[in-house]
Amino acid sequence: MTRFWVNLVAGLLLTVGGLIAARTIGVQVAGLYESADGQLTWGALIAGIFVAGTICWWLLVGLSRQPTLLRGAIAGALSGVVSYPIVATVVAIFQRLPPGTGFGDRLLAIVEVSAFALATTGFAAMFVMAIAGAICALILRRLYPPLREASGLIVRLLRGLGALLGVLALVLLSVFVWLTLMPLGRGTLADSRTPGPAMSHAEAIATYDKILVEEAGLPLHPRCKSKLLTHGSRVAETIIFLHGVTNCPAQADELAPMLFELGYNVYVPRLPGHGEADQMTYALAPLTSEDYVATTEKAIEIGRGLGEEVVVMGLSAGGALTMWSGQNRADVQHTIAMAPFLGPNVVPPWANRAATNLLLLLPNMMLTWNPLEPLGPSDMDYAYPRVPTRALAQFMRIGEVVADNARTTPPAAQGLGVMVNEADYAVNNALARNIVELWRTHGRGVDLKVLPVSMRLLHDLIDPRQVDANTELVHKLLLEMLERRPR
Incomplete structure (x- = not known):
């Protein structure tokens, strides 16, 4: 009887194949082993693939002692699928948990993460791991006793299973290609804006007052109305801050006063559907990219009335709108996009457009x-603890349109800045870097500030009520970027 250690060797070989698959697919990996905040690490990836590979090989090859190419390929493809939830489980085991977290909450987290990742990249993992499994069978064949002739029924079952997996992979590939080639409906999102006459300071104030009247009729959280800090007259520069998705203007409760004290007029608009007192609202569900862009454009018009020049900055989804402003608005003096959400980190850049259309x-x-x-941080009762999937897709759509435009058209804004947080496991930083490189191909300078993993900063860099926030450090780095901007 073949010793069990051969299955362990097979698990190691499939692990190597899995790591090659991860690199090929473009999975973002944080570090070697530390995953207190839920990041995917090499340690978790290796452990998860090894467990999945060893079990699948033992079930399909080890028990029957039939290391054929077909069995090896099936074992590899199956381990590629099974490794997703196992890796997610390993990550969850070492994740820092809030008090009172139950087993059901942990299980739901594993299911959500693994299902989304599998739906977007699973077909690619199946192909690579099937090849790895076949190679593994060739390497280990000599460690097994001479091949016996399998019964006709078993052969037919294996061939049927292999054909089923092959058809499934081809169907997934065809759907992926179709989603990738599907038009995004760029519409007005792709249009560059020609600046018209700027508002006067009085007109800007009147426009803001109308917004407050409209917001007074909405069931908003007291902290979440649009905020304007003005010195009473037009100043040299106005700063517009665009908050993140499911948050509200309260996110800038520390940042806005600090900028105001430095002499800026500061406007923090409330994005549509945000800031309702009911945290479990569905207000974001029907909104589109055009709705968010329209609010951004209105904010820029108000900002032009408040200052001779306008600086747009934003975090996460607000960062995506900031990059849109940099690409499309010639009347913006400078932009600083912080941790822009252009796609989730569990989706590699090559699959982002397909994931956008799928959502x-x-x-x-x-x-x-x-x-x-499930209810969010207790100190942030103004931020929604959940988000509609289509709301995420709307900001992913904005990012895809900006990237499309940047391939052929130079950015319209005069100055461009991007802050990337390498410790951020919520967004795909490669998408932001891609747009930066596209802008640079047009000969434009981009101030790219990279926050290293060693800083251990959260995705939400700005909200002072975020647990473990380090806003003092982030504010300092942000002011340095403001000082470096072209004048």
Whole structure:
């Protein structure tokens, strides 16, 4: 009887194949082993693939002692699928949990993460791992006793299973290609804006007052109305801050006064659907990219009335709108996009457009930001703890349109800045870097500030009520970027 250690060797070989698959697919990996905040690490990836590979090989090859190419390929493809939830489980085991977290919450987190990752990149993992499994069978064949002739029924079953997996992979590939080639409906999102006459200071104030009247009729959280800090007259520069998705203007409660004290007029608009007192609202579900861009444009018009020049900065989804402003608005003096959300980190850049179209086609699903904290942080009762999947897709769509435009058209804004947080496991930083490189191909300078993993900063760099926030450090780095901007 073949010793069990051969299955362990097979698990190691499939692990090597899995790591090659991860690199080929473009999975973002944080570090070697530390994953207190839920990041995917090399340690978790290796452990998860090894467990999945060893079990699948033992079930399909080890028990029967039939290391054929077909069995090896099937074992590899199956381990590629099974490794997703196992890796997610390993990550969850070492994740820092809030008090009172139950087993059900942990299980829901594992299911959500692994299902989304598998749906977007699973077909590619199946192909690579099937090849790895076949190679593994060739390498280990000599360690098994002479091949016996399998019964006709078993052969037919294996061939049927192999054919089924092959058809499934081809179907997934065909759907992926179709989603990738599907038009995004760029519409007005792709249009560069020709600046018209600027408002006067009085007109800007009057426009802001109308917004407050409209917001007074909405069931908003007291902290979440649009905020304007003005010195009473037009100043040299106005700063517009665009908050993140499911947050509200309260996110800038520390940042806005600090900028105001430095002499800027500061405007923090409330994005549509945000800031309602009911945290479990569905207000974001029907909104589109055009709705968010329209609010951004209106904010820029108000900003032009408040200052001779306008600086747009934003975080996460607000960062995506900031990059849109940099690409399309010639009347913006400078932009600083902080941790822009152009796509989730579980989706590699090559699959982002397909994932965007898929989320736009599927029915809206409410996705909990952190299943381990289903009601969100207790000090941030103004931020929604969950988000519609189509709302995420709308900002992904904005990012795809900006990237498309940047391939052929230079950015319109005079100055460009991007802050990337390498410790951020919520967004795909490669998408932001890609746009930066596209801008640079047009001969434009871009101030790219990279926050290293060693800083251990959260995705939400700005909200002072975020647990473990380090706003003092972030504010300092942000002011340095403001000082470096072209004048």
